Amino acid sequence: MSESDRTDKLRQIKDEIVNLTQSPLYDYRVKNSYYPVIGQGSHFAKIMFIGEAPGENEAKTGRPFCGASGKVLDDLLESINLKREEVYITNIVKDRPPENRDPVKTEINLYAPFLDRQIEIIQPQVIATLGRFSMEFILTRLDAPEKKMKITALHGKLIKAQAAYGEVQVVPLFHPATALHNRSPEQREILFKDFEVLKQFV
Ligand code: URA
Numbered sequence: 001m002s003e004s005d006r007t008d009k010l011r012q013i014k015d016e017i018v019n020l021t022q023s024p025l026y027d028y029r030v031k032n033s034y035y036p037v038i039g040q041g042s043h044f045a046k047i048m049f050i051g052e053a054p055g056e057n058e059a060k061t062g063r064p065f066c067g068a069s070g071k072v073l074d075d076l077l078e079s080i081n082l083k084r085e086e087v088y089i090t091n092i093v094k095d096r097p098p099e100n101r102d103p104v105k106t107e108i109n110l111y112a113p114f115l116d117r118q119i120e121i122i123q124p125q126v127i128a129t130l131g132r133f134s135m136e137f138i139l140t141r142l143d144a145p146e147k148k149m150k151i152t153a154l155h156g157k158l159i160k161a162q163a164a165y166g167e168v169q170v171v172p173l174f175h176p177a178t179a180l181h182n183r184s185p186e187q188r189e190i191l192f193k194d195f196e197v198l199k200q201f202v
Pocket residue numbers: 037051052053054055058063064065066069070091
């Protein structure tokens with residue numbers, strides 16, 4: 001698919017989400033003058049990162065991972081010499097849930113088809129999931145045998161799966177926010193160590 005086809009199709013997704021009045025998060029977006037967060041990065045990215053849902057900073061700017069978790073993600077990318085422009089970063093849910101609560105099933109189900117389309121357009125070789133929700137979502141979508149396993153067992157592993165466009169490797173990672181919440185240097189170390197598995201695709 002050409003660059004302009006990809007750009008057109010991704011723009012179409014953006015337009016649909018901007019006008020997604022049936023979303024339970026739509027009124028909250030409008031009331032707060034928030035933006036939906038569609039995704040950012042290369043339309044030809046080899047590696048796609050998928051988080052959960054935008055937080056406040058993201059909803060205020062329309063850019064994924066631009067707050068405290070984003071700083072951790074930037075450090076992780078830098079640790080393997082990857083630039084944001086070279087990867088694609090998005091979330092399952094494209095609007096901010098109130099008070100950063102976890103996304104609920106109905107929200108995930110509503111926004112998931114947009115993510116499916118983004119994956120089909122970008123056709124990444126590697127999908128790095130950030131956190132439990134996106135890991136469960138992606139492994140289930142790809143019907144991987146590991147789909148019922150816990151993130152504590154799968155983090156940092158390379159899982160081969162079959163997408164409609166070909167083979168894809170899934171790398172489950174803990175959410176970057178875990179390095180903040182627990183204020184845990186150990187958790188940060190685990191994230192950096194797990195991230196190294198992506199080096200081979202850089
Ligand atoms: N957390 C996420 O899961 N996604 C973002 O874009 C920001 C924080």
